[in-house]
Amino acid sequence: ELKKAMPKTPLQMLLRGQNLLGYRHYADDVVERFVERAVKNGMDVFRVFDAMNDPRNMKAALSAVRSHGAHAQGTLSYTTSPAHTLQTWLDLTEQLLETGVDSIAIKDMSGILTPMAAYELVSEIKKRFEVRLHLHCHATTGMAEMALLKAIEAGVDGVDTAISSMSATYGHPATEALVATLAGTEHDTGLDILKLENIAAYFREVRKKYHAFEGQLKGYDSRILVAQVPGGMLTNLESQLKQQNAADKLDQVLAEIPRVREDLGFIPLVTPTSQIVGTQAVLNVLTGERYKTIAKETAGILKGEYGHTPVPVNAALQARVLEGGAPVTCRPADLLKPELAELEADVRRQAQEKGITLAGNAIDDVLTVALFPQIGLKFLENRHNPAAFEPLPQAEAAQPVAKAEKPAASGIYTVEVEGKAFVVKVSDGGDISQLTTAVPAASSAPVQAAAPAGAGTPVTAPLAGNIWKVIATEGQTVAEGDVLLILEAMKMETEIRAAQAGTVRGIAVKSGDAVSVGDTLMTLA
Structure with a gap:
């Protein structure tokens, strides 16, 4: 539908290499078919990255993109650590070029790329390699605008920005600000500020509909310079901790994240490793004991199931999860048998059992369930049932000036009472007209009864x-x-x-x- 509305505009997506859009490695036949269908459905540019910066995990996806005539962009997932130097990024660039890419992107998902580091990195890549280079920076720490400007001075070919009404904090620098900065220089973009303002005005209203889902960050967050948490990960952590009734633990979790990251070999923090490290840090804090509980995905990194780590992982933790076994040293996907036929048969079986009508191109539904097993199947069951999904967000209505005699403002609030969260609807007169227990949207029915009392x-x-x-x-x-x-x-x-x-x-x-x-x-x- 997007391609129909914008037939001349190249559409770009982010692809997690062998993970595609999921949290595990998929067999090469699934990667190939996913890319084929994405191109067929209108995708033009694929920014392919791997959370471990392991080029072996990007090769199949990049090859599939090029074989189907789309633009394959290899990615450097930027991070800093004792294991990462300028040479690290130059070596990875060379490996990606040998694999076969149409361009390279520097992905600064945490906003930790300093202006001078940006200048040096872009300069050295452009000096050594004939390749189109893009820079992607998040604005979380306040350095992104300066990093983009220095990268432009160093010869970068493209930078990512967001329209002003959807920019900054967890997102990207504002498009209009950069356009104005470059106006009249050798890097003048030629974009019309007035036309950009029309776009900004439109999305200003759109954003109001989703204000309830925004994170807490209002300006910049210098904690990210230490924790290296990407913007999306930060909002996710805030949401997760709220669900755990532990919003007050955020600072402890942010302090724990660098320690977990070091234990896992100084891996970059980008999906899915950002979620893995973040979740393990939450577990360590909430259980009161480091690694009392090890998430399945954390164990996977320790076992080598996600690929090479920049430096060796914590030996004691690795031995604990290996339980006498050997770590994976080959390309992890080499251990996977073709799985598309089995996935397709399974989805068709479930569809028949549940009375689900698959799409005309059933493979699209198969891939949806393959990447999102529970959520995908639930979507297929309910895609023609609007009542199954949350109501469409409404734009904020202009609030009249409150009269002094009114005891309470109308609206819907989340109230916490003795550790339990409730959703409360308050009328203009202050009366409570609805009261429900707040539970995560994706949850099923709550547990009805605890285990019976007794010894044990x-x-x-x-x-x-x-x-x-x-x-x-x-x-x-x-x-x-x-x-x-x-x-x-x-x-x-x-x-x-x-x-x-x-x-x-x-x-x-x-x-x-x-x-x-x-x-x-x-x-x-």
């Missing part, structure tokens, strides 16, 4: 989330460290393990149940 040690939820899978069975004897169930929280799968040996009693949850922090999931007798 309760196994409780360390995080709020949804039960992904119950592995233990009633009456089963388990050893310390055995996986009892898997909790999906903060977009990650967290294994809940037995803290002691015992017999499973009183399983109180099933797959899909929503749980809160501290809920009893089962008991070990």
Whole structure:
């Protein structure tokens, strides 16, 4: 639909290499088919990156993009650490060019690229290689505008900006500001400020509809210079901690993130590694013990399942998750068998069982479910049922000046009472007309009952989330460290393990149940 509305405008997407849009590696046949369908549906430019900066993980996607006639842009996911030097980026640029790309992007997702570092990096790449170079900076730390200007002086070919009404904070520098800065210089863009203002005015109204979903950042955040948290990750952390009733723990989590990142080999913080590191930091803080619980994805990085890390990971943690096994040293996707046929058969089976009508191009639905198993299937079930989705956001109505005699302002509020969140609708007169318990939008029905009282040690939820899978069975004897169930929280799968040996009693949850922090999931007798 976007391509129909903008047939002459090149559309660009961000592609996570072998991860595509998901959080795991997919087999090469899935990568190939996804790119084919994306191009067919109107995508022109693919900015392909890998969270580990491992070029092996970008090769299949880049090759697929070029084979289907689209523009393949290789990406340097910029970060700083004792393991990253100028030579690191020059070597990666050379490797991407050898793989085959049409251009290179420097992706500064955290806004930590200093102006002088930008000048040096762009200058050296342009000096050594004949390649079109783009720069992508987030405005979170306040350095992005200066970094873009210095990169332009150094010869960068393109920079990413956002229209002013949708710019700054977690986003990008304002387009109009840069256009005005460059006006009358050798880098004059030729763009019309008045026409840009018309665009800004339009999106100014659009943004009002979504104000409730914006993060807390109002200006710049210097903590990012230490934590290196990308803008999207910061808003995600804020949201996650609110769901855990732990919004006051943000500073502790931001302090823990660099420590987790070091344990994982100084990996860049970009999707999905930003979510993995962030979630593990949250787990470390909320459980009160570092690595008491290790997320499945964290274990994957330690095992080498995501590719090379810049430096070796924490040896003790790696040994703990390997449990005597060997780490992955080859390209991780080389270990994957073709999976598209099996995925397609599975989606068609589920569609038949649930009475779902697949799209004319059924492969698009297959890929949707492959990348987003639970959410994708739910979407297919309800895509023709508007009532299944949240109401369309409405533009903020102009609020009249409140009269002194009114005891309360009308509106919908989230109120926390003794650790429980409630959504309250207040009328103009101050009367409460609706009161519901606030739960995450994606949650299923909440757990109806806790485990029955009795002898034994309760196994409780360390995080709020949804039960992904119950592995233990009633009456089963388990050893310390055995996986009892898997909790999906903060977009990650967290294994809940037995803290002691015992017999499973009183399983109180099933797959899909929503749980809160501290809920009893089962008991070990």
